[in-house]
Amino acid sequence: MESKVTLSKKVEIYLRNKILNGELLPNDKIVELDVAGEMGVSRGPVREALKTLTFEGLVEYQTNKGCSVTTLSPKDAYEVFFMRGSLEKIALERCGGKCSDEAVLKMEIALGQMKKACEDDSLTAIIAADEMFHRQIVDMGRMSRLTKMWQMLSPLNGAMFLTVKNSRKLGADVFDAPSANKYAVGHKNNYEAHKVILEVLKKGDLKDSCLCLDAHYLIVGEKIYRVNLEDEARKASICNYSAPPR
Known part of the structure; x- marks a missing residue:
């Protein structure tokens, strides 16, 4: 049994x-x-x-x-994106933005898995590949407590992806809008987005790498917050709407 x-x-x-x-x-x-x-x-x-x-x-x-x-509230989603991105940037600052050959190899493996997951349209597999990819970034900080703090957010990864997916349906125009961040461009899928991140990380430029992570986390978190608040306001206005007198 x-x-x-x-x-x-x-x-x-x-x-x-x-x-x-x-x-x-x-x-x-x-x-x-x-x-x-x-x-x-x-x-x-x-x-x-x-x-x-x-x-x-x-x-x-x-x-x-x-x-x-359920899904994460706009506030919760923004907080998770902000914290996860911040922890990974701390890790990059600790290593001066220089990725080890081992980290790059593991990220390339994760990227290959993500490509197949996107082709198969398997969100579960995409999330697993995303976890493997970003774990290499935070591990480069070589701080066990930093990694543990990052891992505390990992259980919310599925909810994060689901929130992004639902938010894109609500406000594709917001997600595709231009941004001052050169890396905040619309990507066809998660594979394309992470391919860009890896290309930037390989160059070893700390400032550029942090800017790229901001586009991946902070700006997306802000867009989720905006889209969902606008949707809540729209629903509230419909509920409070009263027809004009005839």
């Missing part, structure tokens, strides 16, 4: 994939009993899996309402 830990992990992967692949959309309810029936398990492993997904920012629990799919 499989252990409870193994079963909960299987349920966790099953639900995470359904959320990231768009089979479950924001605000969709997740009923423990239904998932247990689908997976052929008891409700215990489902409950444990939902706790993990709640921590990752993919699921929200509300008293008397249960669990539903």
Whole structure:
């Protein structure tokens, strides 16, 4: 008989994939009993899996309402992007922007995996490749506590990608708008974006590398914040709209 830990992990992967692949959309309810029936398990492993997904920012629990799919708030998304980018820039400053041959090799491997993931349109695989790619940057700082702080944000990576994906649908014009940052240009996919980052990192110019990370994290975070606030304001105006008297 499989252990409870193994079963909960299987349920966790099953639900995470359904959320990231768009089979479950924001605000969709997740009923423990239904998932247990689908997976052929008891409700215990489902409950444990939902706790993990709640921590990752993919699921929200509300008293008397249960669990539903959620996304990061505009403020939370901006904070995660800002913090992750800041930690990676600190790592670059620590090594003077000079990447080791080993780090470059691992980033090239991650880039190859990301290219295939983009071709397969697998968000789960894209996220895994992204994690491997950016881990090389933060490791170049050679500070264990810096790496641990970065790793604390890693569980939110899936929610970050989902938030970007949903935000692009809401405001493609905002994401494609010109920016003063020369690296803040619209990319066809995540592979193209990370290909540019690696090309810049290879040159070993600290200022340029930090500018490139700002485009990848800070500017994208600001655009997410703006797009979602505008969408919230639009929805509020519709809700508060009253037809003019005849």
